Amino acid sequence: MDSTQNHQIEVALSTSCLFPPSVPETFSTAVDLGYDSVEVMITGNALSQEPHDLLELVQKFQIPISAIHAPTLLLTQQVWGRAWNKMQMAAKMTNDVGANVIVAHPPFRWQKAYAKNFVEGVREISQAEGVKIAVENMYPWSAAGQEVEMYAPHWDPTRFDYDWMTWDFSHAAAARVDSLEFVKKIGDRLGHVHLTDGSGDKVMDEHLMPGYGSQPVAETLEYLAEKKWNGVVCAEISTKGKSAALRDEMLYETLQFAHRHLGRS
Incomplete structure (x- = not known):
């Protein structure tokens, strides 16, 4: 008998997969297609910020929320105010809606005070609120043919002592690193996975469908299944247009x- 047969890794659908992001439609689509849960990305959309409304969708569609993506993207800098406030509110929302993990990007390099104590600050909130805050791997940007470091303390979370990390295959492609190698390196600190892909030929992330890029996505999922990893794999592909x-x-x-x-x- 296959040793992985009795251990099923959940597959979630991110609200970011629908463009423009539609929270109710994501829930409906997730149920129709057979996903196990939903990841809600906090944006300027009021519905994505309201635990009560999200719980009504959970009840209506009978599908849980497994992850909350904190509003730490460049396009969500105005949501929920100051940087640490975003993390505190994301932690509260995660508990309120019964999710398991917060996905958070590392600070931008101009957020110097936030970046200075980021590793310790993330751990403090995580322990105080009893939630996993999984810092996501990013990638170097490029300008005029030169790499530009946009994130602090760094785009690569494996360089630091985070308790939890999110692994994104598209970001790995943009950074030109091998996902299987890095997932093995992260080990038990892997808290969440964004299922996508990238060619590695672009300076930004592409969020291709898995299997349509250059990353060892299949091999990495098989490795996680073999290890009986305890986490959620969340689809985060681009369907824009x-x-x-x-x-x-x-x-x-x-x-x-x-x-x-x-x-x-």
């Missing part, structure tokens, strides 16, 4: 990819 029908085809193919390589099909 696609019709609803084509978008759903892409999301279903992504789910099937995950199931196949996690030993669930």
Whole structure:
């Protein structure tokens, strides 16, 4: 008997997969396609910021929220005010909606005070609120052919003593690193996975469907299944500019990819 048969890794759908992001439609789509849970990215959309409204969607669609993505993107800098306030509110929301993990980007290099104590600050909030804050791997930016470090203390979370990390395959492609190698390096500190891909030919992240880029996505999922990893793999692919029908085809193919390589099909 396959040793992974009795251990199923959940597959979630991120609200970022629907463009423009639609929280209710993400819940509906996740149920229709057979996803296990939803990851809510906090944006300027009021619904994404309200635990009560999110819990109503959980009840309506009978699907849980497994992760909250803190508003730490460049485009969400105005959401929830100052940097540490974002993390505190994300932690509270995570508890309020019954999620398991917060996905957080590292600070931008101009957020000097925030970056200075980031590793310790993340740990303090995580322990105080009883939630996992999984810092996501990012990538160096490029300007005029030169690498530009946009994140502090660094885009690579494995250089620091974070308790938890999120691994994103598209970001790994943009950084030109091998995901399987890094996931093995992270080990038990892996708290969350963003299922996507990238060619490695672009200076920014592409969020391709898994299997459409250069990253060893299949091999990494198989490794996690073999290790009986205790976490959630969340689809985070770009469907911008696609019709609803084509978008759903892409999301279903992504789910099937995950199931196949996690030993669930």
